[in-house]
Amino acid sequence: MASSEPVVTRTETDSIGSIEIPGDAYYGVHTLRAEQNFPITKRPISVYPDLVRALAMVKQASARANKEIGVLDAEKADLIDAASQRVIDGEFHDQFIVGVIQGGAGTSTNMNANEVITNVALEMAGREKGDYAFLSPIDHTNRSQSTNDVYPTAVKIGLSLNLVSLLDELDLLRTSFLGKANEFHDVLKVGRTQLQDAVPMTLGQEFHGFATTLGEDHSRLTENASLLTEINMGATAIGTGITTHPDYAPTVLKHLREISGLDLSTATDLVEATSDTGAFMSFSSSLKRNAIKLSKICNDLRLLSSGPQAGIGEINLPAMQAGSSIMPGKVNPVIPEAVNQVAFAVAGADVTVTMAVEGGQLQLNAFEPVIAHSIFQSITWMRQAMWTLRVNCVDGITANRERLGAMVGASVGVVTALTPFIGYAASAALAKTALLTNRNVADLVVEAGLMSREEVMKQISPARLSGLETVTAAIPVIAAEDLPQS
Numbered sequence: 166m167a168s169s170e171p172v173v174t175r176t177e178t179d180s181i182g183s184i185e186i187p188g189d190a191y192y193g194v195h196t197l198r199a200e201q202n203f204p205i206t207k208r209p210i211s212v213y214p215d216l217v218r219a220l221a222m223v224k225q226a227s228a229r230a231n232k233e234i235g236v237l238d239a240e241k242a243d244l245i246d247a248a249s250q251r252v253i254d255g256e257f258h259d260q261f262i263v264g265v266i267q268g269g270a271g272t273s274t275n276m277n278a279n280e281v282i283t284n285v286a287l288e289m290a291g292r293e294k295g296d297y298a299f300l301s302p303i304d305h306t307n308r309s310q311s312t313n314d315v316y317p318t319a320v321k322i323g324l325s326l327n328l329v330s331l332l333d334e335l336d337l338l339r340t341s342f343l344g345k346a347n348e349f350h351d352v353l354k355v356g357r358t359q360l361q362d363a364v365p366m367t368l369g370q371e372f373h374g375f376a377t378t379l380g381e382d383h384s385r386l387t388e389n390a391s392l393l394t395e396i397n398m399g400a401t402a403i404g405t406g407i408t409t410h411p412d413y414a415p416t417v418l419k420h421l422r423e424i425s426g427l428d429l430s431t432a433t434d435l436v437e438a439t440s441d442t443g444a445f446m447s448f449s450s451s452l453k454r455n456a457i458k459l460s461k462i463c464n465d466l467r468l469l470s471s472g473p474q475a476g477i478g479e480i481n482l483p484a485m486q487a488g489s490s491i492m493p494g495k496v497n498p499v500i501p502e503a504v505n506q507v508a509f510a511v512a513g514a515d516v517t518v519t520m521a522v523e524g525g526q527l528q529l530n531a532f533e534p535v536i537a538h539s540i541f542q543s544i545t546w547m548r549q550a551m552w553t554l555r556v557n558c559v560d561g562i563t564a565n566r567e568r569l570g571a572m573v574g575a576s577v578g579v580v581t582a583l584t585p586f587i588g589y590a591a592s593a594a595l596a597k598t599a600l601l602t603n604r605n606v607a608d609l610v611v612e613a614g615l616m617s618r619e620e621v622m623k624q625i626s627p628a629r630l631s632g633l634e635t636v637t638a639a640i641p642v643i644a645a646e647d648l649p650q651s
Contacts, residue, residue, distance in 0.1 A: 199273030225249035271316030404436030460508035463501035483561035
């Protein structure tokens with residue numbers, strides 16, 4: 166049975182006309198129009214809490230700057246300041262309802278922040294929501310600002326905040342691979358190039374390589390993140406600073422640095438900074454690099470665990486779920502597969518960012534919302550993918566030591582370690598014989614009288630084969646007739 170209670174609303178008006186706003190909503194007319202105009206992704210900007218927090222930081226810094234330079238009275242500035250802090254602390258995020266994809270270069274997002282913070286401030290002052298004659302979203306909360314400096318600044322701050330947790334998870338994953346490198350430090354295996362048997366190495370070396378490449382990605386992400394610290398607050402519409410006090414830009418920078426804890430700086434050319442989105446493209450590219458390299462690692466994990474009976478089967482991935490609705494006992498590498506798919510999505514998002522950066526025209530890039538959404542989504546998905554890879558896969562990997570040892574023993578690749586002693590020609594002939602007869606290379610070397618059993622075993626020891634112990638030797642001259650025949 167439908168409720169007989171009347172729906173409480175309030176009327177708000179903009180330049181287009183009047184509209185009814187839910188009475189308990191902290192957002193207003195501009196936000197509701199945007200919510201109705203952009204029902205595209207069904208994902209509100211609140212799915213990125215760090216962006217919402219960053220928007221509130223910009224509003225808080227602006228209120229403090231406007232108060233300090235005397236363009237906003239203390240009572241109003243303090244109310245905006247306090248309301249912004251509540252949003253920074255995590256309140257009212259459900260009121261940020263505009264879609265992540267929106268026209269208008271982020272105006273809807275900026276107005277969503279202006280309206281929510283204003284109505285929170287009005288409530289704190291004991292006034293009704295929508296009492297904009299006392300405190301206005303545009304005249305007061307947005308004072309000295311434009312979407313065109315607020316939005317890119319908030320996106321940069323939000324990404325910087327969001328990146329912290331990604332880097333933490335990346336380092337935890339790197340540490341997990343290092344732990345496996347130590348665990349497998351003495352496990353000899355056959356290395357492979359172009360999917361063909363190459364020379365021996367240790368499983369520990371392979372996992373150490375995974376850890377090293379993740380460490381390099383950590384450095385590249387950190388380097389590119391530094392590009393996000395240059396902001397254009399004070400630029401307003403196109404970079405000329407129209408409507409701002411001469412002291413606003415340095416003053417808002419000072420407060421924003423204090424509030425965010427970031428080493429922010431004001432761009433030297435605000436016109437260029439307002440239209441340029443190259444920093445986002447560079448940062449997105451570093452995310453793609455990390456994603457693609459992580460995907461390559463996952464490819465290797467799937468290959469190394471393939472089979473397990475009829476594949477390579479060198480390592481075991483944790484069994485996380487049944488792999489087939491028809492084949493009993495089948496277990497698939499679902500965790501690496503999921504990470505692969507995240508990497509594909511991140512690569513696609515980078516293409517989106519690239520096209521959006523290119524699509525900017527004249528003094529503003531209208532496509533910053535899709536840039537922001539693409540990068541925030543990539544960070545979010547990457548962080549969660551790294552977590553599940555670490556917790557549900559890497560930490561539980563085990564080595565099939567017997568199988569690894571058997572494959573090394575049967576591999577002709579070990580003959581490479583003997584070339585400094587018997588020469589390339591003899592080694593090649595021995596390798597051919599071993600392949601044709603399926604015999605052990607070490608046995609053939611001893612039978613040919615080229616080296617003693619003791620010396621052969623010394624040179625194909627795990628330390629020598631994996632390069633952990635180097636060898637120098639003069640290559641003897643062996644007559645063609647003395648070479649082993651296939």
